[in-house]
Amino acid sequence: MICQRNDDLVDPEDACPTCGQRCIDRLIWIDDGEQVRCAACSTIYTPPMARPEGGDPDAAPTQ
Numbered sequence: 001m002i003c004q005r006n007d008d009l010v011d012p013e014d015a016c017p018t019c020g021q022r023c024i025d026r027l028i029w030i031d032d033g034e035q036v037r038c039a040a041c042s043t044i045y046t047p048p049m050a051r052p053e054g055g056d057p058d059a060a061p062t063q
Contacts, residue, residue, distance in 0.1 A: 014047040016040065 003009055003023040015022040016038040026039040027047075037044045 010047070011049075014049055016043055017045055018043040 003025070008024050009022040010024055010027060012022065014027075016027065016036075019038060019041040021027060021038050021040045027036045028039060029036055030044065035044050035046050
């Protein structure tokens with residue numbers, strides 16, 4: 001799937017840390033509302049926009 005418009009892309013800092021996927025339709029929020037699963041590579045990560053104040057920005061993504 002290729003995003004056709006820039007408004008279908010998340011900000012670069014919220015992209016998948018493994019494959020760089022930015023298409024909003026390929027980044028699926030998990031039920032807890034804090035993590036995202038990338039449909040392209042299956043990486044599960046917490047995007048910066050969902051990190052609580054003081055969260056560790058260098059925490060490794062989980063797969």
